[in-house]
Amino acid sequence: MPFRTTDNSSAESERIEAAIAMATFHELTIAELRPVTREAVAITFAVPPALRETFRYRQGQHIALRTRIAGEQIMRTYSICAGVPTNALRIAVKRQPHGMFSNFANDELEPGQTLEVMPPRGHFYTPLDPNQAKHYLAFAAGSGITPVLSIIETTLAVERASRFTLVYGNRISASILFLEELADLKNTHLERFNLLHVLSREPADSGLLHGRITEEKCAQLCERCIDIAGVDECFICGPEPMRQAVTEALHAHGIERRRIHVELFTVPGERKRSLPPRHAATQADHAVSRVAIIVEGRRFEFDLARNTESLLEAGLRTGADLPFSCKGGVCATCRAKLLAGKVEMAANYALEDDELKAGYVLTCQSYPLSKNIVLDYDA
DSSP states (O other), rough: OOEEEEEOOOSSSHHHHHHHHHOOOOEEEEEEEEEEEEEEEEEEOOHHHHTTTTOOTTTOOOOEEEEETTTEEEEEEBBBBGGGTTOOEEEEEEETTTHHHHHHHHHHHOOTTTEEEEEOOOOOOOOOOOOOOOEEEEEEEGGGHHHHHHHHOOOOOHHHTTTTEEEEEESSSOTTTTTTHHHHHHHHHTTTTEEEEEEEESSSSGGGBSOOOOOHHHHHHHTTOOGGGOEEEEEEEEEEEHHHHHHHHHHHHTOOGGGGGEEEEOOOTSSSSOHHHHHHHTTOOOEEEEEEEEEEEEEEEEEEEESSSSSHHHHHTTTOOOOOOOOSSSSSEEEEEESSOOOOOOOOSSOOOEEEEEEETGGEEEEOOEEEEEEEOOO
């Protein structure tokens, strides 16, 4: 059946308008570009007064960007690296081998140019309270420092009685993102901020701070450098192997998994997408599902043969302008609420348990299991 749309004119127009604003790309001007290493640049966006509420963020959240490079539409997701009190919408883009956008950002972008930006999303944070006195612990590697820096800056500013320990892994000191900013935080909060740099390709005064952040390394740090018994919340951001290693080490040292918060970043192309295992074993089943998608207050409908492609890919193919970025189940830009039907997700590195219980899915990883599917991107 051909692709069609219908206008949505419900009594909840204000809710829909707010949802559309949060699900829509807005054109923002680049206010500043500043190198942070030889291979990375910090980009600060100017947010006009009319969009200040739309782009108000929490520490640890991320934004999706969209632009055209050599005639091709490119979307990428980057964590906000500025503390909430600064009111600065800032990201850091590290150059990647063959990275189309990262090389474009480092070589060609200039202040005054514009990019399409989606409002902040993500749940890589815990609520802050000025009356709290907690000990927070974070492990980051490479570009994983970006959301963690926002979390640290915000926490130390809001909770004056709390303290923070950061274990930050890199190859060499020259590759450390935001080295000066971290040093300034350390100097400003001498008694409240404990900073441990772990370098894998550069000698360190202590052998404990040399090498990769493995499960064994994390265990040693917990036993010798960190007051692990007093830790209230943990944050981890880095490649998947590091995430798994640190999570297991922290859990073995008594940290409950509910107090371990994870943000996963991946280099494009690092993970190949595939059908869920259940689907891979039933390729002969080519029943058709009727899919309805609600996005920006409009309804799109199309048929999708099961076991062929994800709901996101099918929606894009039929012409719907759907939000997405990584397509690997990591960034949650493609998150939508399942209003009817059943789907199966091949991977999920972004949604929390409460979001899953509420019916949210990652459409880039979702495949239909029922005859009718209804997805709401505006929820």
